[in-house]
Amino acid sequence: MQASPSSRHVRLDESLLADLPPFSKLDGLAIRNILAKATTHRFDAGVSVFEEGNAADRFYLLLDGYVRAVRITPDGDQVIALHISAGQLFGIAKALGRETYPATAITATETLVLSWPTSIWDDFSARYDGFATETYKAVGKRIGEMNNRIVEMATLHVEQRIACALLRLINQTGHKVSDGIEIDFQITRQDLSEMTGTTLHTVSRMLSAWEKSGVIKSRHKKITVCDPHQLVVLSTARV
Amino acid sequence: MQASPSSRHVRLDESLLADLPPFSKLDGLAIRNILAKATTHRFDAGVSVFEEGNAADRFYLLLDGYVRAVRITPDGDQVIALHISAGQLFGIAKALGRETYPATAITATETLVLSWPTSIWDDFSARYDGFATETYKAVGKRIGEMNNRIVEMATLHVEQRIACALLRLINQTGHKVSDGIEIDFQITRQDLSEMTGTTLHTVSRMLSAWEKSGVIKSRHKKITVCDPHQLVVLSTARV
DNA sequence: CGATGCGTTTGCGCTAGCACAATGTTTTGC
DNA sequence: GCAAAACATTGTGCTAGCGCAAACGCATCG
Numbered sequence: 281m282q283a284s285p286s287s288r289h290v291r292l293d294e295s296l297l298a299d300l301p302p303f304s305k306l307d308g309l310a311i312r313n314i315l316a317k318a319t320t321h322r323f324d325a326g327v328s329v330f331e332e333g334n335a336a337d338r339f340y341l342l343l344d345g346y347v348r349a350v351r352i353t354p355d356g357d358q359v360i361a362l363h364i365s366a367g368q369l370f371g372i373a374k375a376l377g378r379e380t381y382p383a384t385a386i387t388a389t390e391t392l393v394l395s396w397p398t399s400i401w402d403d404f405s406a407r408y409d410g411f412a413t414e415t416y417k418a419v420g421k422r423i424g425e426m427n428n429r430i431v432e433m434a435t436l437h438v439e440q441r442i443a444c445a446l447l448r449l450i451n452q453t454g455h456k457v458s459d460g461i462e463i464d465f466q467i468t469r470q471d472l473s474e475m476t477g478t479t480l481h482t483v484s485r486m487l488s489a490w491e492k493s494g495v496i497k498s499r500h501k502k503i504t505v506c507d508p509h510q511l512v513v514l515s516t517a518r519v
Numbered sequence: 520m521q522a523s524p525s526s527r528h529v530r531l532d533e534s535l536l537a538d539l540p541p542f543s544k545l546d547g548l549a550i551r552n553i554l555a556k557a558t559t560h561r562f563d564a565g566v567s568v569f570e571e572g573n574a575a576d577r578f579y580l581l582l583d584g585y586v587r588a589v590r591i592t593p594d595g596d597q598v599i600a601l602h603i604s605a606g607q608l609f610g611i612a613k614a615l616g617r618e619t620y621p622a623t624a625i626t627a628t629e630t631l632v633l634s635w636p637t638s639i640w641d642d643f644s645a646r647y648d649g650f651a652t653e654t655y656k657a658v659g660k661r662i663g664e665m666n667n668r669i670v671e672m673a674t675l676h677v678e679q680r681i682a683c684a685l686l687r688l689i690n691q692t693g694h695k696v697s698d699g700i701e702i703d704f705q706i707t708r709q710d711l712s713e714m715t716g717t718t719l720h721t722v723s724r725m726l727s728a729w730e731k732s733g734v735i736k737s738r739h740k741k742i743t744v745c746d747p748h749q750l751v752v753l754s755t756a757r758v
Numbered sequence: 759c760g761a762t763g764c765g766t767t768t769g770c771g772c773t774a775g776c777a778c779a780a781t782g783t784t785t786t787g788c
Numbered sequence: 789g790c791a792a793a794a795c796a797t798t799g800t801g802c803t804a805g806c807g808c809a810a811a812c813g814c815a816t817c818g
Contacts, residue, residue: 479777
């Protein structure tokens with residue numbers, strides 16, 4: 281289901297962008313120019329912003345919320361490639377010479393995004409100092425993360441992979457609560473299994489065990505990590 | 520073992536670069552300038568060009584041969600992330616805002632490489648039209664490949680992953696021989712296992728079985744795929 | 759040419775994690 | 789407030805693939 285975004289209007293203030301790396305070197309005028317060309321969209325949770333394989337005609341900035349990059353195999357298995365959090369550009373296929381999106385972007389929460397037509401990418405990177413550089417830096421970070429995923433999948437057991445996935449989630453999208461660090465958005469066992477290449481059943485068993493030993497707590501669709509250090513231990517346990 | 524490259528001198532001719540995407544839009548003068556700044560190195564097979572985590576002070580162009588990008592886990596497991604073939608840039612950490620190499624580069628054959636100091640990267644991309652764009656296009660391709668690897672590892676069985684790995688190898692680095700397509704360089708079961716996240720034993724069993732059924736032939740450290748189509752079937756078999 | 763080392767094959771037992779299935783719990787929509 | 793849907797838990801077999809081990813073939817080098 282491609283989303284039909286509700287285009288509720290939002291005050292576009294230059295302070296929205298001024299602190300984000302790709303824009304941080306730009307002056308007020310440049311930022312206002314960039315904002316003037318942007319379209320704002322609001323999406324509900326669980327809808328797609330764009331679909332894998334479609335023509336990459338726009339690129340996006342996530343202003344608020346979380347988005348997942350998801351790929352679907354020929355026989356219907358979903359794989360969650362990564363999570364995108366507020367302040368990050370996504371759908372930047374053009375920056376890497378692609379004509380189509382490499383994955384489907386699905387909102388994990390209600391989100392607010394800006395978007396621009398792909399056609400002005402070249403103009404942006406030529407005109408605005410640091411825009412391209414900082415963007416490619418972000419790409420570099422994602423590549424590093426993907427690399428880590430590959431190594432994890434190749435060498436670790438399911439228990440360790442789930443531990444790694446939880447650690448990544450609380451690092452990137454966690455907030456402190458009274459009894460630990462909670463993941464910002466709702467997440468199911470199924471989601472976690474799609475991040476780690478296993479089944480929701482195995483994830484459920486694992487989390488149950490960890491809850492018994494006090495490493496995590498979980499309410500419906502919500503996970504709090506109480507003992508991150510123990511999770512690190514689990515994630516690096518010798519075979 | 521970091522390699523001490525033998526710096527045999529090679530005639531640097533502009534035709535070496537003129538056909539490679541990052542340089543294809545440049546005129547003879549520009550290419551001669553670029554070559555003038557390059558250092559040539561020859562490496563034996565099985566030595567490292569640079570090491571993961573080291574300062575990324577040079578970037579490289581593979582003129583001849585094959586190089587593997589390899590990562591090593593804390594407990595000594597190797598994972599082969601990808602293969603680089605002649606004509607490709609590698610070690611371009613700087614392009615992605617990294618200060619260190621994300622993986623170790625190990626030669627799979629005798630190789631010939633050009634290299635430049637990282638410090639002139641910005642100058643290159645600013646001065647030479649198409650250089651950055653084409654490079655990022657290559658990066659995009661690699662990202663796509665990594666993404667596929669992740670999906671494969673998450674959803675496919677060992678047999679299918681090995682089939683995928685072989686298919687990738689013959690596509691990227693294969694040449695036609697009388698009885699099929701042979702992989703250009705020597706490759707062990709151990710190498711294949713490090714590409715697919717399994718053990719050399721399982722790879723050996725698999726290849727033995729495939730050899731019996733006529734899909735492949737293998738001599739010592741050499742593999743020929745006789746029936747690529749059957750390999751495709753194996754790689755996509757329904758669970 | 760014999761010896762040493764690296765790569766390969768194959769057998770055997772075991773277990774991590776999957777498939778299948780049934781039941782329980784929380785949320786949502788009317 | 790009740791029904792339906794979505795999410796979660798837990799039990800029971802089963803098997804793909806691993807770990808361990810032994811033996812064999814091929815290359816390299818003195």
